[in-house]
Amino acid sequence: MSGLSGWVPLWPPAASAEAGTVDAIVLLLLGLSGAVLLLVLCLVAGFAIRYRRGSPAKRGALPELVQSEVEIGWTAATLLLALLLFAWAASAQLGEERTQSDALEIHVTARQWMWKAQHPNGAREINALHLPRGEPVRLLMTSEDVIHSFFVPAFRIKQDVLPGRVTQLRFHPTETGEFHLFCAEFCGTLHARMLGTVTVMEPGDYARWRAAQPEGDGLAREGAALFVSLGCAGCHGAGGGGSEVGVGATVRAPRLAGLYGRDVPLADGRVVRADEAYLRDSILQPGRDVAAGYAPLMPSFAGLLGEGEVQRLVAYLRERGEQPGEGR
Amino acid sequence: MSGITADDAMAEAPQERQGDSYLTAETGLASWLLTTDHKRVALLYAAALTAFFFIGGAAAVLIRLELFTPASDLVSAEGYNRLFTLHGLVMVWFFLVPAIPNTLGNFLLPLMIGARDLAFPRLNLFSWYLFMGAGLLLLAALLLGGVDTGWTFYTPFSTGYAHSNVLLAALAVVLVGFSSVATGVNMLATVHLLRAPGMGWFRLPLLVWSIYGTALVMVLATPVLAAALLLVVAERAFGLPIFDPRQGGDPLLFQHLFWFYSHPAVYIMILPAFGVVSEIVPCFARRRIFGYTFMVYAILMIALLGFLVWGHHMFVSGQSLYASLVFSFLSFVIAVPSAIKVFNWSFTLYRGQISFQAPMLYALGFIGLFTLGGLTGLVLASVPVNRHVTDTYYVVAHFHFIMVGGAVTALYGGLHFWWPKITGRMPPDGWARFAAVLMFFGFSFTFFPMFVMGFLGMPRRYASYPPEFQVWHVLASAGAVLLAAAYLLPMGYLAWSLVRGRRAGDDPWNATGLEWRTASPPPRDNFRVPPIVEEAAYLYHPRHEGPRHEEQEPHRDQGGGT
Structure with a gap:
């Protein structure tokens, strides 16, 4: 330690x-x-001391x-x-x-009273987080129940983790070692037990550690499967390519490929950046920020999807978004 | 020199016997429980607050005992959560917020401005009954199993997840808020309407100004707290979706509403303490307060800016960085009026004739503890550092320095200073000085280690903790023993002084305020002769001179020669 x-x-x-x-x-x-x-x-x-009662110091009016x-x-x-x-x-x-550069992205889900983390290759951890030294890290965090707070004193960082919202935490580990992870926002009976250990390893050790973990499918791969099974592809097109009416889909829906990170004009005139939070909100509350030129037809998936499933879908959309969209 | 001689006065009120004080004017339980005398209501509050201080203090003792070891061994995790919630709820709303305004303020405000009573004496008594009703509601919540949300009631934990008496506790706080508003309105009206002839705004003693500022904040901020907590009740009891994100609510909305009250509440607690210290320091330094006008504007600035800094409780909550920076800026700015006050108290000592009776020791201790508390607030106001220390023991240490090291020390100082006026007896000065020094060191030993362990990363509200923090917890728990002794000791000797204490004259400290121009204890209607004011406050020496070398300057009374 x-x-x-x-x-x-x-x-x-x-x-x-x-x-x-x-x-x-x-x-x-x-x-x-x-x-x-x-x-x-x-x-x-x-x-x-100087002006104690009866001392010989000079009194009288205050000097100019x-x-x-x-x-x-x-x-x-x-x-x-x-x-x-x-x-x-x-x-x-x-x-x-x-100074936001490419970072190792790890999804963190908090719940009473544990921390769950999922690495980009799908490796999962509970109450533990392994990180390579020297690489910027970006945590995308959300909570399944109440507000928690991700706090690593050795990194001097803290960020509340909220239900129904994704918060981010960026940092750059520079020393190897094992460090405390605390929940810093009171979250109920076992708040004091919601602890974890952050292990910073040399990049080579981290690669070996990650290779040794039972790999999940990767968030994006799992998200792709969800995208099809939930029927998203029906309107948005397989692979999120978007569709025009008459081109294999019945409804006109925004093109999702190449969407991530772009500015999206909305029906009410605002422009928003299509980041994780926007994608997430658009799945759960599609009527809130309707893209300009499209009818607000999409049903809400709130209550149908768990926090993990939303994370996977968003990861998939991001991956699609970062590749150039087909037909562009 | 009011022009009314004592003979005239006696002729005006011949039926009143000399020596009939407010304490003896009427007798019987009903004469206390149905009184509209602001002085008696102040004592009713004092009795209730003492009880709550013991309840909240007992919880603190259990907390410190539990934290003596890293494991959760004395009480369960569930029990610990209920203990710190109880401690916070009781100490904030049932002790600190009303501590000075409703006891010393209630007693002194009419006396200091030369009035017979508050503007609405019945409302004053009603406010006490509201307070007691709220207190009983809270006690019911505690006896039925307690509350486990923390005094902050954060959503969605409080609305959807806590398995405890959140509704009762929230309603108790709403109710005590009404009591607070009633008191605030009463004091505002009193200062506006009932000042004695000649008592202009800039002749008011600073305690009156600080209570005026406090009352403004109480009246404007408390309704927001009531609204926030009623929304919690609505969501928890009736499922009205407001804060629950699964139904489109926003849990952060609660934090905004809550801190919009609860940050100004910090100033509700500390402003009256400023006032008390501003009365004590000039009296024992035998000098006019330095920079009276600046002191007044500093109080008003703090009252105003106090409304604009609530977001510094939410730097890591997920609020936008730009919002955080604005709140950070304003939080740095509010340090300025606080610094003005500290420097002005210090400079009031310059070229004084300083004596060190117990009230002065408390006041000097206050200046030290408040300065450290304020400076550690700068660390919290800067966004990058706040991300590290917020929600740790650093914050616990910081706000205890302000509210306990500051407000409670000042309360004890004020209690000693005005004890002769309230009871007609002098506190035993030797014991009182010992208690004042013990309180300063006991407090520092208890709370200073918390700065260190907080910076090391020890989070708040942990029943058990990693063993490397133990040394700091042991230090804090050991200091708490001294602190508890320092709080209990005055209760003992002050009670003793009621029977055996030396009888006090009208003006035992040779102070200038109008409250010293009447008997100790004062008659039912405060003044046998309505005072007329011709001078500013703090006339401890002629304007352009200081006190002489040898002895205390004979001062001039604010109330003229009556």
Whole structure:
């Protein structure tokens, strides 16, 4: 347990690129807070001792300087300090959002009181997550019941996991080792037992580990089967190629190939990015964001599909979407 | 110099005997339970709050005992969840929110502005009965098996998954909210309508200003809490789909509504504490409060900005990053008025004649603990760091520093300061100083380790935990023993002082406020002579001079020479 070693540590292990950013801001804030605390302490203790009752120190009116100017001075100083801190913290966060590269995508499903993960090749884990060192990771998370929160202290990251919605978490493990995974949002009786272990391995070890897992079919392959068995292909065309009326399908439905990641104009004039959340919503609440030019005919699949099935369908649509659509 | 002499006053109210205080003016149980005297209602609140403080405190003791070891051995996981929910519900709504406004505030507000009573004395009593009704409802929920949602009632857990008395508890909180609103309206009306002649807005003592700000927040924010909790009741009891995502609801909607009240609620708890400290510090430093006008605007700024920062509780909830950044910005900005207050208290000491009786020690302890609590809030306001420390013990430590290290320390300080006015007896100063110092260190030993373990990753609301956190939990639990002693000790010696304490004069601390211009304890109608105000608050020395070298400057009373 290299990540948990040490006798009474004062600082958690830092095992991700994000941890460096967070720790830098924490150190700055610690320094500044320490300075302000020391200043207040010196003022209060210094004045309290110097101006204790009956002490010989000079009293009388306040000097010119310590009138309203000093008040305006420290108001401006604290405001400036606050704004600087905000600017730094905010730009660090924005910078992190901007550097979005290709990442290893892992689907995480939370439920009372366990974590389930599925790797791109279909390998599944419960209350454990194996990751290669040095590769960006993107978790797509959803909950089957109440709100949970995915928290790995060594990575300095946390993200609530909600029912009925996909939340994302990106990070970049930089150190190998075993680290705690906690549920950080109170979720019921065994909240304190909703623990897991995140194991970061060298990429070679990770590849061997993954190869040794009993492979599932892969989310997208399973999703393709669902796409056919649920009848999606009937309107959207086999393979999600989309269809025009009269070309083998009875209803005109949007083309799904090449859709993922594109901006979709909607019937009400808005434009949305076709990401996981949009695809998911369109399966469960098709009437909400209707693509421009199509009739809102699609029935809702809410209640018919489990969380896992929706995940598989979305994974399939993504895979179809990233390949150039046929006939384009 | 009001121009009304004492002789005139006696002639106006000849029937009132000297020495007939509000405590002895009427006797019998009914004279208390049906009283409309704001001072007696304040004592009714004090009695009820003491009971709730013991209930919430007992839960805290059990929590700290359970966390002494990593395993969940003293109570079950289910039992632990009920304990921290009980602790939160009782301490937030049945102790901290009403702690200063409904006890000290109720007692002092009319006295400090020179009024005979609050604007609506019957509403005041009614508000106490609402409070008691809500309290009984909550106790019923607890006795019937407790509640396991946490004091935050997060959906969809509270509406669809919790197997406990969520409905009763939610209704209790809704009801106590009505009590809060009634008190708030009453205090707003009192400050607007019943100020003594000459008591202009900028002559008000800062405790009055801070209670005014608190009352504004109570009246504007509490209805949102009631709405949110009634929606929880509607979904849980009647299946109305609001928060349940399976029926198209949005669980985050609840968090927005809840924090729209519950963040301002933090200021409901801390603003009155600011007021108390602003009264104590000038009195024992023998100086005018530094930057009175800035202090007033800081209170109003905090009351206003407090409404605009609720989203910083939701940085990891899945809300948009841009929303988070806006809330982060505003949360940094709200640090400014808080910093103004700390610096102004510090500078009030400058060139003073400072003495260190117990109330002053509590006030100085407050400044230290509140400063640390506020500074650790900056860490929480910055989005990237918040993602690491939110929902950990770091947050637990932070808000206990503000609400317990801050508000409760100030409550104890204010209690010692105004005890002679309330009871006519002086608290024993030696014991009181000892308790004040013990409270500061007991508090720090209890809650400082929580910052460290929170940053190390220890999540909140865990009945059992990985063993590497144990050392910090043991430290916290050990500190809690000191803290418990520091909270119990004053209850002992204050009770003792009721019988054996030295009798207090009208103005034992040589303070300037109008409340010291009447007898201790005050008569039923507060003032034998209605005061007329010709001066600002805190006239501890002439405007352009300071206190002299040798001894305490004879101060001038706000109420003129009556």
